[in-house]
Amino acid sequence: MTAKKKKTDQSKYIKKFWMLYVLLFLFVISIFLLASVGVFGKMPSFEQLENPQTDLATEIISQDGKTLGKYFKQNRTPVDYDQLPKHLVNALVATEDERYYSHSGIDAKGTLRAIAYLGSKGGASTITQQLAKQLFTDMNQTGLANRLTQKIKEWVIATRLEKQYTKDEIIAMYFNIFDFTRGAVGIRSATRIYFGKEPQDLNIEESATLVAMFKNPVLCNPYRDIFKDNALQRRNQVLVQMARNEFITEEEKDSLKALPLELNYTPEYQNDGQATYFRAELKKFMNNWIAENHKEDGELYNLYSDGLKIYTTLDAKAQTYAENAVEAHMKNLQKVFFEKNKNNKTAPFRSLSQKEIDRIIDRSIKNSSRYKQMKKAGVSEDSILASFDKPIQMKVFSWEGKKDTIMTPRDSIYYHKSFLNAGMMSMRPQTGAIKAWVGGIDFEYFKYEHVQQAKRQVGSTFKPFVYATAIDQLHLSPCYKLPNTKFTIPKGKFGLIKDWTPVNSSDDYGEIKTLKQALAESINTITARVIDKTGPQPVLQLVQKLGIDTKNIEPYPSIALGTPDLSVYEMVSAYSTFANKGVYVEPYYVSRIEDKNGTVLYQHKSKTQDVLSYETAYVTVKLLEGVTQYGSGQRLRGTWAKNLPHYKKAVTGYPYDFKNPIAGKTGTTQNQSDGWFIGMVPDLATGVWVGGEDRSIRFTNLTYGQGATMALPIWGMYMKNLYQDEEFEVSAEEFEKPENLSIQVECDNETKDGNNATSQPDYNIDF
Template sequence: MKLNKKQLYKWLKRIGFSILTLIVLFTCFYASIYFGLWGKIPSNEKIVGLKQSQATQILDANNDLIGKLYIYDRQSITFSDFPQHLLDALIATEDVRFYEHNGVDNKSLLRVFFKTILLSDESSGGGSTITLQLAKNLFGREHSGAIGTVVNKIKESIVAKRIESLYSKKEILTLYLNTVPFPDNTYGIESASEKFFNVHTKDLNVWQAATLVGTLKANHSYNPRLFPEKSKARRNLVIDQMVNYKYLSDTDAAINKSKDIVLDYQYYAPNQGLAPYFRAEIKKQLDAILKQKKFTKPDGEQYNIYHDGLKIYTTLDNTMQRYAEEAMREHMKELQHQFEVAYGKRAPWLKNKPAYLEAKKRLKKYRDLKAKGLSEKAIEDELKKTHKTELFSWDETIIKTISTLDSLEYYSKFLNAGFLSLDPKTGAIKSYVGGIDYRFFQYDHISQSKRQVGSTFKPFVYTAAIENGMSPCTYFPLKAVTYTDEKNWTPTNSSDIEDEENLNYSLEKSLSNSVNTIAVKVLDEVGIDEVIKQAHNMGIKSDIEAVPSIALGSANLSMIELARAYTTYVNDSKPVTPVFITRIEDKNGNVIASYEDINPKAVTEKAYSDDTRQVLLEFMKATVNDGTANRLRTKYNLQNAIAGKTGTTQDNKDGWFVGITPKLVTLTWVGNDNQQIGFSNTGIGQGANSALPIFAKYLQKLNRDSKYNAITKAQFEYPTEEVLMSLDCELTKTDGFFKRLFGSKKDTIQFKEEPKKGIFSWLKKKKKDKDEDENLEENDN
């Protein structure tokens, strides 16, 4: 059927009117969006003053990233940090006409409009430019549905044009790559590079860059950690695009496509990755530091550790930390097996055993139900309800459907551990392991816990004795005595110590073999108050109860303060405060808080004399060479210069070892979090078996790494001739005939609170006069 001119004109008029109507409608629709009827559009001022949340970085002593604090895992870098092949991969894949348009690809926008509105084709695609994606990344979306998609696209096109008018192409690429989301809740190319490949962006190779660019299409679907094959196929498509647009040769493309995706994945979440207990402690300290007025922003506002992109420089050494964690895992897995086998069916964590029943009453859920007035049966029924949960295991994490009571029984059997290694000169913490697995045991046994320290307290008793004038060649009888004024308390020795009636040990032999009976006698001789005073001078902050049992380590102390006291033996007799943070910078590299701002001044006053230090160091070297820690030499074949002290508490509840080398002081503790549960026997529970091996394995790993030769091959100071002469005596002595015949046979005595007078006081005074004469002579010189 033919149309005449009149009809044709009529149809053309209708079409024209329809087109005009559409144009008017679209213009009105566009104007309604532009003027904010569909939500406010960011102004030029807001776009220019973009403030993006950035993660706070926690760096080790080598400036390597060990963790982050963030809501959005993002850290910014500059354009010069982007390798060219990264930019090429991005443009070839995401926006090949990036340098030609003004932020909007009009063809893509029209396609979305007509296909989505007129044809209801939800697969029409987005066709977004890099600038449009940046607009979306920066300001998000508010609407959904078909019309919402168009509204969002138009809003983003307006923002994109504004961005293009305010920023250069380089600046747009920098903004984009610093804000674009990558898999695993990671924002920005630098965070993604470090998380997936453990390299900085500038060090990404071609296939790594292509892998990360490939994930931009769908963060989850192309996550190389979860879906390596899909990610590889997408990476190869990106490389093909680089070839298509002449960014890469066929030969280079073939080489890079042949590579498997090998990740070096870094966990920066608070409960995963390297040094989680240390990072948790850093956060705690940051909260306290940044609340101080002197550390606020120039405008007086407080810094926000989750948003302001701070850099926290710490003392930790990431390699030493890794060795410490490996040593702990290797030993604790084996020790846990020994622990469970030794108890067998007699295990105290089994249901209906006293330790289990007491632990049940300490459960928060139990206390909450009890507070509601529920009967014991009703509480029991609630606690027996099952649920699916993830459980810790030394082999691999397991998922089980168990009740709260089952969970209590399961976790009550696990031994826990603490490990701290620091530089005794500076206090710099090099390794910090607060527990066996932060995901399941978040209680920090270094900074939060206080436990009885056992025989690791004995060196403080002997330090006080030597400092107060007692000769290293003073002998004490091994035999046990009963202290009648201390409720007939009779301290005894472990079964492997000879208990001959007339045998006497020197101080060196007594300490190196951790003889309980003599430690108490030395305390009796020196006086409790003198020993407590000496311990406090060495850096112990906790109150110490003035009772004779402190000679055997009944005091509850933290690992931090115990470490501080032991640093005196290799730090010129001065305690050093453990140091975590060396400085804090803002995101622009400006120092907010320096080392001096954060850390206390070094102690300048000696806790005791140089002679005392050298004597005690010789005593503790003997502990390693011939005493309770000699398995460091025999079993672990360690030839380093080492001094140390083992410790075991009553009923084998806690095992300790303090390892001293010239440039490291290292503490290890092992025990059950439920202090009602100890080891079943001393053979397993003694510090030499439960705690010492972690130190031994740690030092073995350091020995194998030549990077640490300066630490592992360091030697102790050589004692003075006077100190060597004072130590020149037999380690043991048997009473002579007349002493055996006429000596005291008393097995009961009263414990003295004050030091003995006579020769002891004279030696103390003589030593004090000698020190004063030396000081005067020094001043005269």
């Protein structure tokens, strides 16, 4: 063959190559153009690329910046790129897309390799393509043709995303959209759930563990035991990739690979985490707010997908101390309650017939979620009730953790009713800001909320309202004296249909007492004399101004002894008025609401009302101080019950050893079914209720069945922790005294045990 012919043949091949190359190029361009106009399926618009629509969790944020919980369909809370640690980004790039920073959405080298080796040496999807797939394409395509068209769409969308966003923004979007399973959608939820921390706090091996899940979030999941080996091996492969790409040294790789795979699993469901009862109540607030507030386009906000941020007044530390105090005390108190009921055949109920108990259980069955779900599904009444008597495997509550057992649903209701419950709220009197809210002992098993929803008889904690009315009306001093003798308000007076002669729980009579002593010792006969002077109607008028709902309270003298059913929420807000110089401030727990872009949608506005004079409020506070000086609240002081047996100290939480002024009142209801303590320092008011779910669940005597033993210890433990925490501001000072105080508050010759107070002449004695 001549040289000329060879040259002609080569030229022919070169022309064919370039023709093939041009045709292939034109084919690819045409494919891209066809994909762009939607021939292979709908493509995202410019607006959709600019604002990808993903469900975002609504976040509940404490006053001190901690996340208390979320409402979500998908538990996703986005973070910006600058909130991601560098080693987390490096781990992703090293493992998922080594040439990420050098391509424009499509890795040509990787694509050719994948085609040449049919994917046996790795795929070619870039991080940008994977983001495109997650955001805008159907991830469940089957069949070769469908998968090819989906791949083409990914390529087109990836190149568009690269034009629309920076490399850093694409990285952040990919981390924010990935589903790490177990309720963790996005990197922030994943770091909180798997490691109990924020993304910026991740260390290298934790970052590698999470990036390992991008291969397969189920098979490489570090939580489940059956997949832990997979997760460890994949984590170590991520570390190898990081070393290969020189993000870490070989020495770092080897030392990190030797570390065990450790988690701090912290689930974020409604039944788990902090402030569970509060979050349920907050949801009601948000549902009401959403019903009254629309977006600019007229649509309603979605609590579960619009990424709202709810800034609350709760303090995360105070909430923790409150929950810990409730748990510590209730665990000990429950042991005593079980011990006292071990020989009671109708335990935990007292003084009820079996027929009455069956009625309570039947009512609870019909209020249960199991009954309602079966009813909704169309199951017959007989079948539903029969199912409650069939033993099944279940988990039940215990103070040692959930217990696996087999019992009938009916018996499980009976079992859970044997537990005492609690409600606790703490607020700033001057602002109304609620700092802690504990609505019960365990939200999963005891859904009924005991701060705002439940109302129980308040006992002697109502008495300060009677005394405050007398101080306001009659200008009485805490040193005013009355006889501790039986006293009758005759029928006909104040609408009574028969004579009313209250008795003292101590059955002790005869001495003359000051008002300060009478309140401290909770003397019923003297309180009856006081309400006889004021009348019940003015007392109700006062408590209504203090934020208490009085529409179901009849104006009878017996209210003086605490017969009304009220909530912890009402009682704490009412008492706070005394600490706030007579000004009532409505409690609140939402300070503001923002949308996902940070636009403020709601800002709290305080609601206040002048109720009492500064002088009257201060004098009432001084009366309440007497309760903790020498009354039922004196166990808050270090001198109380030094010789108590150890087990009683455990139940009461003693010692507390408070030296600062504390104004408060215990309350105990009839038959020892409810125990209360409301306590205040100048800048914090806190109330606690403890009792059974049903009023017939109670202690048999006052040793344990009184407010000072049932409720006060929770207050003591909570406040002790607050005072020990230097970061939490709480006053240990005296309550501020008004200038030109005209009422005597310090009684002459008044000893610490409250006896021999002789500050007022005999004409103050009203027989």
